[in-house]
Amino acid sequence: MTSEASMVSAPSTDPVTAALDEVHARHVGARGGEIPTYIPTLSLVDPDQFGLALASMNGNLYRSGDAEAPFSIQSVSKPFVFALALSELGLDEVLHNVGAEPSGEAFNAISLEEGTGRPDNPMVNAGAIVTSSLVPGDPAEKFDRIRRCLSAFAGRALEMDEEAFASELETGDRNRALAYLMRGAGSLRSSAEAAVEVYFRQCSLVVTACDLAVMAATLAAGGTNPRTGERVVEPRVAEHVLTVMATCGMYDYAGEWLLRVGLPAKSGVSGCLAAASPAQFGIGAFSPRLDVRGNSVRGGAALQDLSERFELHFVHDTGLSAPVVFRSEDLSATDPFTPVTPGSREPVVHLRRLQGEIEFAAAETALDDLTIETGIREVGTWLLLDLSHVTRVNGVSAQLLDARLAGLRASGVTVFVTDALARHLLRSADAEFTSAEEAWAAVAGGQA
Ligand code: DON
16 A cells, blocks of 8 residues: 555544544654665655554454555564563573663664673664574574564564665674674674674564554563464563563663653664554554654654553553442341341351452452451351452452451351352352352351
8 A cells, every 4th residue: 555545545434443544644744754774775665654553452453554565674573583582591591691771872872781791682783683693593593483483473474575684784884893892792692794694684574564563462462462363472571572662662762752652662763663552452653754763753653642542651540440349248148138237146148249350459449348347247157259240360469369268267257259250260268159049059058
């Protein structure tokens, strides 16, 4: 699709595409920035191309403008090769060779840690040359693994742009200089020439904004490609990569980017950008004109716009949600439909129904309703905790709730959990049932 076609794209009926179209329309007329010339093939592109794509956790792909236009991935390869190195070697071994500190310097800066010669982070050129050299195998095997890994992230087989590769091979002396410096300092394992060649190859893999959206969505989905279902990297690796993207992905603009946009992101000199919102979506953007830091002007502006309009900033307070405890009743153990009167001595079932996503704040709220102090009677009573409407319990919440259930059991309360989905979200109950009827039958059995 050409940039002209994108400028006259028909209004979309799909709300997500319509939102992307709106942001696209707002920025498509901007002409600021320059096309890079230091890699000659990059200066041959149509500078007016502008594409946006969003891949969701359900595997849907939404696009606007030149979202299918091909370009070389350049530095957006870096987080994904970092993911591969982490998967192969583990965090400690990788960090032994490359740091995780924002450099506050340009992507091609010649600056290495004093003493060790270690590059600042895997998102700047020096760090990326080291990370790709860490991938196991001889140079051909390294690139083969890199190509296969990035293809799995994208969900399709990626090919190289041979011209972009040849162009960078011919003109990439600054990267060569960096590689020789690191070799001299002892921080690069392979030969300088072999290392830069693999790195140049990875930078010349051809992608589209749609591919970058899917690749970022794979990180956002904890390492599983939401379109193909393939587990590409472990969740922990995806977390590490997104973290380094957040702190270092936009080079000497990383701090202001996080302030204004608040999404982990990575840019490339071909004018591309990949950004992710964990557990929500991945976004790919492509617009070749760059600002002085080498970041796409329209891509960055579009992302900032999207982030503000849709409240995507990672520290944004999501506001009020429905109460975590949506039913709290004390019922007669002999009659599930009769509330017990305060002060009555008949056996009691304390029914508590939780709903939604139980993270720390919700768990801490629920704890208030699950104490002896606030109404659960000790000895010979039942707590019936219904989790059927709970969508998720995170680690800290499960531990807090389990600890409280264990305490109640020690006080003589029999704890039953019901969960229609039988997910075993909490472990400290006396028993788990898949329906209220089964739980009440067990209460009746317990009284007999
Ligand atoms: O090494 C280089 O200079 C290019 N192959 C990639 C640099 C890059 O994409 C920087 N990003 N804005």
